[in-house]
Amino acid sequence: MKLFLVVFLSLTASLTYASDPSPLQDFCVADNASQLFVNGKVCKDPQLAQANDFFFAGLDKPGNTANALGSRVTQVNVAQIAGLNTLGISMVRIDYAPGGQNPPHTHPRATEILTVLEGSLYVGFVTSNPDNRLITKTLQKGDVFVFPEGLIHFQQNVGYKNAVAIAALSSQNPGVITIANAVFGSKPAINSNVLAKAFQVDNKVVNQLQSQFWMDNN
Structure with a gap:
C-alpha cells in the first residue's frame, strides 16, 4: 500500500x-x-x-x-x-x-x-x-x-x-488555436448541423460564417 x-x-x-x-x-x-x-x-x-x-x-x-x-x-x-x-x-x-x-x-x-x-x-x-x-x-x-x-x-x-x-x-x-478560424474555417468544414446545434442557431447562419475567409494574423 x-x-x-x-x-x-x-x-x-x-x-x-x-x-x-x-x-x-x-x-x-x-x-x-x-x-x-x-x-x-x-x-x-x-x-x-x-x-x-x-x-x-x-x-x-x-x-x-x-x-x-x-x-x-x-x-x-x-x-x-x-x-x-x-x-x-x-x-x-x-x-x-x-x-x-x-x-x-x-x-x-x-x-x-x-x-x-x-x-x-x-x-x-x-x-x-x-x-x-x-x-x-x-x-x-x-x-x-x-x-x-x-x-x-x-x-x-x-x-x-x-x-x-x-x-x-x-x-x-x-x-495557437484561433477559435473562429478553427470552428468555422476548418478544412474540411465541420458539418453545419453539428455547429447549428452547438451554437443554437439556424444552419443558414453557420453556412454564412463558414463561407467567410478566416485569416491568420500570425
Missing part, C-alpha cells in the same frame, strides 16, 4: 509540472535538417553551436496590421531561434491598429505573460467549464497581464493610436 502511494504521488507530481521537457544539458540547438520526428526537435552536435543559433533580429520593426483584424503577431519561437529547443520559453511581438484585436484564441502548451509597450489594450480570458467566468482588464503602457495555459483569451486596442505589446510564453512552441 505504501509503495502504491509513493508511485501515485510521484506520477501526480510529474503530471503537475509537465510541460516542455526540462533540458539535460546546457542547450540542445534544433537540427532543422533532421528527418527524425520526435516530440520537439533533434539536437545538433553542441560543438557546432554558433551565436546565431541563439539570436533573432528585427523585433523592433512594426508588424503589418493592414488586415481585417487590425493586428499582427510576430513570433519568436523554436522555428526562429533554434537554440530555444528544450528551454521551454518563447515570445511574440503584437502590433495593433486602432480598434485592432488579437481575436479569441488559446495556446495549448503555454501560459502567456503580456507587457504593453505602447497604447491601451482591453484584455481578458474565460475560465473553464462550468463557470466560464470572464476576467478582463484595461491595460496601459507598462502594465502586465497573465493568460493561464489553455484558456481562451484576447486583446483589443481601445486607444486612438497604434498599440504594441510583447509577450513571453512558457513553451518553445506554444501553438
